[in-house]
Amino acid sequence: MTWWKEAIVYQIYPRSFKDSNGDGIGDLPGIFSKLDYIQSIGVDVIWLCPIYQSPNHDNGYDISDYRQIMIDFGDMSDFDQLLEGIHERGMKLIMDIVPNHTSDEHRWFKASCESEDNPFRDYYIWRKGEMDKLPNNWPSFFSGDAWDYDEKTQSHYLHLFSKKQPDLNWENPKVRQEMYEIMHFWFKKGIDGFRMDVVSLISKLPGLPDSESNVFTEIISQYYANGPKVHKYLKEMHKEVFQHYDCMTVGEGPGITLDNALNYVGEDRNELNMVFHFGHMYIDNGPGGKYDPIPFDLVDMKKVFNAWDEKLAAKGWGSIFLGNHDFPRVVSRFGNDGLYWQESAKLIATLLLCMRGTPYIFQGDEIGMTNVAYQSIDEYRDIETLNSWKDAMLKGADSENFMKLVHQQSRDNARTPFQWNNSRNGGFSEKHPWLKSNDNFETINVEKQENDEHSILNYYRKMIEYRKQNPDLVDGNYQCYEVEHPELFLFKRWSDKNEYWVLLNFSENHHNVAMQFPQSISLEVNNYGEPNGINRLRPWEAKVLKV
Ligand code: ISL
Ligand code: CA
Missing domain, CATH: 2.60.40.1180 (Golgi alpha-mannosidase II)
Known part of the structure; x- marks a missing residue:
């Protein structure tokens, strides 16, 4: 079996994992200092969320230089040391790359804004016109419109995420070559693969037509994802980059559905090894999206798992995940973080590690970290949460009710500092962390669970060991x-x-x-x-x- 099929992946959100120098921000030396711990869980591959230079408007998903390390996280020698430490322990590293958009502080975008005949103009998606006449009615993932106006050239540029994340124009072969060269740069350093952010969105619908739907998940699948050239681009990427390395590729795929999944991961396609689909992750979203939730239904979730397993059984491969840095904590969302915290966190581990496909564990789920409920919106940091809040308040929503939704849905639920022990800030940092620690670090932390053979952590270890000894799983x-x-x-x-x-x-x-x-x-x-x-x-x- 190929290594990436047998692998168990551990996802790290570097900002929140371990701070080594007391500035309140997790960093690469911090991760390095915890490699023995990660190895002790039994995982094979580490997926690092973006660590490139970034103004951090969306915590690194807004990249301003794809070949530099974010100053907060360290420098290239810290990266080299980390990669070596991972390989020395027999593990592999996949990086998170963002091919759909850059930061507006990237030099390409700055040049692109200069003039209509700047050589970088066509790196992005511009439409000339009046300020208050938007090129179309598309909404952004992070509230508001998907367009922003630039006075200098009297044009709008497209941003499916925040206005500080302009979308790249993949129609332009130079953009594609730049991206392939960046990938080679990291492969030559010795990394083992990529997780590709919203790769399903890179090909835009010709003419960028108005959306006729108001349901955001429909807008994603009908207008934003699976554009007509996405497979052309992925095949080209495979030919230019992936085929030259023994690597693992997983595409994040909002809008990828049962009907088109095999076009991305079919074994005969030469595109990607796996995708993350969101069938089960958007299951409790109502028509208004995540801040309009409907009750979670286990029957629906089983049907999603069953259909995807069947679809990929013969000639594809699945990725199994129940949470990541964009979703609430798994034990709070699918389990019970009160009376049955321990049992339900272990049950979720059992599900993850007994399904067909490659399992992904998000940092902290192995100790049953839970959602957080800050008192005030000022304690939140996530741009999606903050924009949704502003939007809701403008629309006259009741602040107390909306706060309850924030507690349930915010992406910051998954981003609270990792809980290592019961000292200050859960042992994450000496200083005030960039995002407040969850109060429950005194009861939920690694140190405590190391000393308890029946802990969630030790159950994960046991379950992982069991999967390895029983490869039919x-x-x-x-x-x-x-x-x-x-x-x-x-x-x-x-x-x-x-x-x-x-x-x-x-x-x-x-x-x-x-x-x-x-x-x-x-x-x-x-x-x-x-x-x-x-x-x-x-x-x-x-x-x-x-x-
Ligand atoms: O966060 C979500 C739901 O709460 C998703 O809709 C998410 O925005 C989508 O899956 C894309 O996520 C990825 O790209 C974003 C970044 O903010 C996310 O952290 C990343 O995982 C833009 O780069
Ligand atoms: Ca730090």
């Missing part, structure tokens, strides 16, 4: 049972040789599983200390059985 067949059951997620994994049953109770209720298991079945992993009958499931109980 990586690529064996998958079948879900009792799909319509609202509280149980039951599935079988099998090959010619082995058969596994995974029983997950996503509720506080006791359940009996109706299945008849053979006498010879054995209980291999369980998130409760004391076993009970094979068919019985206690609140949030998770079991892995082997026939």
Whole structure:
């Protein structure tokens, strides 16, 4: 099996992982100092969120120089040392690259603004016209319009994200070559692959037509994603870059659906190894998006998993994730961060590590870090949260109610400082961190869990070890049972040789599983200390059985 199929990935949000020099911001030496810890979890690949030079309007997803390290994070020698440390420990590193847009402080964009005949003009997407007449009605991902006006040349430029993130013009072959050269630069340093930010958006719809929908997820899939040349570009990228290295590629794909996924990851396509789709991640979004949530429905989630597994089974490969730096904490969102915190965090680990595909663990989920609820909007840092707040207040929303939504949905839930121990700021930093620590670091932290054999952390280690010893869990067949059951997620994994049953109770209720298991079945992993009958499931109980 290819290494990236067998791999388990650990995602690091560098700003929040470990501060080494007391400025309140996580950095590369901080990550370096924790490599033994990361290795001890049993993961194979580290995915680093962007560490390039950036004015940090969107925490590094607004890059002003793709070949420099962000000053806050260290310098190139810190990077080289980190990469060496990762490789010395037998792990690999994938970098996060942002091909769809740059920072407005990138020299390309500054030049592009200079004049209409500047050689960099066509690096971006400009439309000449009057200030208050927008080229189309597209909304940005971060509230407001997707256009901003530049007085100097009396033109609007397109930005699907913030106005400090102008979209690149991939129609321009020079832009594409620049991006390929940047990728070669990092591969030559020895990295092992890329996670590609919103790569589904790089090809724009010809004529940039007005959207006829008001539902944001529809706007993404019908107008922003899967443009007519996206596969041309990805094939070119593969030919120019990826095919020259033994690398792993995963494309972040808002708007990628069951109908078009194989065009990106089909084995015969020479494009990407995997994509992140958002079928299950937008499941609790109402028509107004994430700040208009609807209740989470397990049956819907199972159907998303089942359909994607089936779609990719024969000639693609999936990525399995339940959270990242853009979403609430998994235990708060899909589990129970109160009474059954411990059990449900372990249940989520069981799901992640028993599915077919490559699992991605987001930093802190391995110790069950939870959502945060700051009192005041001033404590939040995420641009998406802050813009949504401003927008809602302008529209006259009730601030108390909207604050509840922020607590539930903000991307900062995932970005609070990592909780290492029970000292100041959870051991993340000596100084006031850039984003306030979650108060619960005294009860939820690595040090405490290292000393407890039944901790969530040690359960992750056990589950990872188990997956490695039972590779049929990586690529064996998958079948879900009792799909319509609202509280149980039951599935079988099998090959010619082995058969596994995974029983997950996503509720506080006791359940009996109706299945008849053979006498010879054995209980291999369980998130409760004391076993009970094979068919019985206690609140949030998770079991892995082997026939
Ligand atoms: O954050 C989201 C939902 O709350 C997503 O819609 C997200 O904006 C989308 O998946 C794109 O995310 C990626 O690109 C953004 C960046 O802010 C995110 O952090 C990144 O993961 C722009 O570069
Ligand atoms: Ca620092």
